[in-house]
Amino acid sequence: METFDKLQILSGAARYDASCASSGSRRDGSAYGTGNTSRSGICHSWSDDGRCISLLKILLSNDCIYDCAYCVNRVTNPVPRASFSAREVVDLTMEFYRRNYIEGLFLSSAVMQSPDQTMERMVSVAQLLRNEERFGGYIHLKIIPGSSSELVSRAGLFADRISVNIELPSSESLKRLAPQKGKQAILEPMSLIGKEIRNSIVERKVSRRAPRFAPAGQSTQMIVGASPESDFQILKLSQGLYRKMNLKRVYYSAFVPVNEDNRLPVLASPPLLREHRLYQADWLMRFYGFSAEEILSDDVPNLEESFDPKTAWALRHPEFFPVEINRADYAALLRVPGIGLTSARRIVAARRFSIITPESLKKIGVVMKRAKYFITCSGRTFEKIDRQQALLKSRFLLGDGGDTAVKKPPKQLILSGLFS
Amino acid sequence: MSRYLYDGTVEGLLSVAARMLAESSEPEQATLDERQNTLFEDGVFIETDAAAAEMFFSRLRQEAPDAAHTFYFFILAEKEGMETSLLRYLILALRHGNKVNGNLADAAVRDIITVARKAQRELHRFKGILRFEKLRDGAYLAKMEPDHNILQPLAGYFSSRLRAEDWFIYDVRRRTAARWHSGTLRLGTIEQFTAPALSEDELRIQALWQTFFRTIAIPDRKNFRLQKSNMPMKYWRYLTEKQEL
Numbered sequence: 001m002e003t004f005d006k007l008q009i010l011s012g013a014a015r016y017d018a019s020c021a022s023s024g025s026r027r028d029g030s031a032y033g034t035g036n037t038s039r040s041g042i043c044h045s046w047s048d049d050g051r052c053i054s055l056l057k058i059l060l061s062n063d064c065i066y067d068c069a070y071c072v073n074r075v076t077n078p079v080p081r082a083s084f085s086a087r088e089v090v091d092l093t094m095e096f097y098r099r100n101y102i103e104g105l106f107l108s109s110a111v112m113q114s115p116d117q118t119m120e121r122m123v124s125v126a127q128l129l130r131n132e133e134r135f136g137g138y139i140h141l142k143i144i145p146g147s148s149s150e151l152v153s154r155a156g157l158f159a160d161r162i163s164v165n166i167e168l169p170s171s172e173s174l175k176r177l178a179p180q181k182g183k184q185a186i187l188e189p190m191s192l193i194g195k196e197i198r199n200s201i202v203e204r205k206v207s208r209r210a211p212r213f214a215p216a217g218q219s220t221q222m223i224v225g226a227s228p229e230s231d232f233q234i235l236k237l238s239q240g241l242y243r244k245m246n247l248k249r250v251y252y253s254a255f256v257p258v259n260e261d262n263r264l265p266v267l268a269s270p271p272l273l274r275e276h277r278l279y280q281a282d283w284l285m286r287f288y289g290f291s292a293e294e295i296l297s298d299d300v301p302n303l304e305e306s307f308d309p310k311t312a313w314a315l316r317h318p319e320f321f322p323v324e325i326n327r328a329d330y331a332a333l334l335r336v337p338g339i340g341l342t343s344a345r346r347i348v349a350a351r352r353f354s355i356i357t358p359e360s361l362k363k364i365g366v367v368m369k370r371a372k373y374f375i376t377c378s379g380r381t382f383e384k385i386d387r388q389q390a391l392l393k394s395r396f397l398l399g400d401g402g403d404t405a406v407k408k409p410p411k412q413l414i415l416s417g418l419f420s
Numbered sequence: 421m422s423r424y425l426y427d428g429t430v431e432g433l434l435s436v437a438a439r440m441l442a443e444s445s446e447p448e449q450a451t452l453d454e455r456q457n458t459l460f461e462d463g464v465f466i467e468t469d470a471a472a473a474e475m476f477f478s479r480l481r482q483e484a485p486d487a488a489h490t491f492y493f494f495i496l497a498e499k500e501g502m503e504t505s506l507l508r509y510l511i512l513a514l515r516h517g518n519k520v521n522g523n524l525a526d527a528a529v530r531d532i533i534t535v536a537r538k539a540q541r542e543l544h545r546f547k548g549i550l551r552f553e554k555l556r557d558g559a560y561l562a563k564m565e566p567d568h569n570i571l572q573p574l575a576g577y578f579s580s581r582l583r584a585e586d587w588f589i590y591d592v593r594r595r596t597a598a599r600w601h602s603g604t605l606r607l608g609t610i611e612q613f614t615a616p617a618l619s620e621d622e623l624r625i626q627a628l629w630q631t632f633f634r635t636i637a638i639p640d641r642k643n644f645r646l647q648k649s650n651m652p653m654k655y656w657r658y659l660t661e662k663q664e665l
Contacts, residue, residue, distance in 0.1 A: 038547070349523075
């Protein structure tokens, strides 16, 4: 088979993996090699679905022995099959990298003969790139659940980021939809990776020559909408992964029906708004100091469609507001709808020079149409702060300060790859 | 209120800043414009003093490295008619050090930072969307038309990334080029540009990239508006994936 056909099949099969980040790792190029990595990550292009292209995202093979209900590559699906040789992947990566098409390689694979045999071949691609081509660019390796710990450890030495897909938010769903992938086969490599990363950081403090293990950390992905879990369950799972497993990122992928299977729900279109809200909530947990239990509860187990989770929280907690712009600390500023990380940081910096006036707030970058209900500026209010939730909600819904995503349902809203 | 004039060069501008600092005059009380040499132009023309300009800049780098960084990107933006704000910004930078960039309530500081940030943002964008083509002699060539004059920092960036290759970056509109050849970087102007022949396998690799670009998009999630807002069409001209082969 021609490289062209293989590329078509194996990039088409890889496109449902959401991760595209090339950030979190800094490596200077070697004098004789090609490539380095940049801490902030770099997007090289944007495909027709609006998602950033940063890495050459392909499968080594789509010839799978597993039969996961949601997956386009499952063994019972009549799709054309192809496999790359290690050399083909290496050559493609190097040719694309030298032309600045990509930041590096994202390599995943279907399970060919066994998890170990597949993982072994994936690791050998990374090894060829690093040792023979002296490639200094970004490498993201997917770990095949059930592969041996020795291979996982080797993968981490060549890759910048490694990831194990958790696939579904609960072990019951996993059992039902992906019977060959056990919960243990997924969680074991995850905790092993977490341990290796911590060890490597400790060892590198002692000696700068100690090997780096997955310097850009580990991430995971789960499919949203293929199984019945609530958003609260999903967020609690993510929170656990961030806190206990030290993950850099959890990706949520709106379920796109690619197979007919009576175990799967029938959807008119992928649940993109739900995916968007989950990412917003995820950001609140990672950067804004919220916990999953603050965002949702057993009584309110799902994120609201009409409000972003931060506005929803603010509407439920009138006692927290108004926040005084000239006095509130950074953490309190972050809780105001319409104030993001950047504007909160700018407010704190600008306060050192002078009192912040309402006029300068807007110029600093605060979204006033949303923030005005929740702040005071040297005691001055902007809107009569109405403690009646229902009234405020309706004002938001009428478009005054509301989320534009709702009025026009988003076809696609995905993270830029710039944050790790 | 004193009105200063200068010759329009960066050194000239820094000379005015150096003079004001020496005379400890208040930046609120001064305006600065480029000299037009018309008969009735009033204002004090300040002669460019290269040594004073350099001293001022090295002091800026030492006492407010962030502001020196902002100043550098402001200059790359090639923005005209903002001299008065820039003058005020420079004086404030030496007065407050690095903290000056936090003073966003000050209009001059905010304006300078906004312009500089745009240049910085375009530099970051071009680190991603610059496209090299392989030439017959094995070297690589990238053409671009950025809004800001980012060639120098961009070439610096690629000289640590594509260290083992020989390459050129050519700014089509400004007719300036950077060349990386056996480990040294040189910048210059190009009067006449003739497109060199491509290497034999170049079109094959470009076609492979186009294939990848097409298939990586999820058909159920097509969203051209988002694509265009992330990657404005003005940049498509030199993007390999947007060419007809």
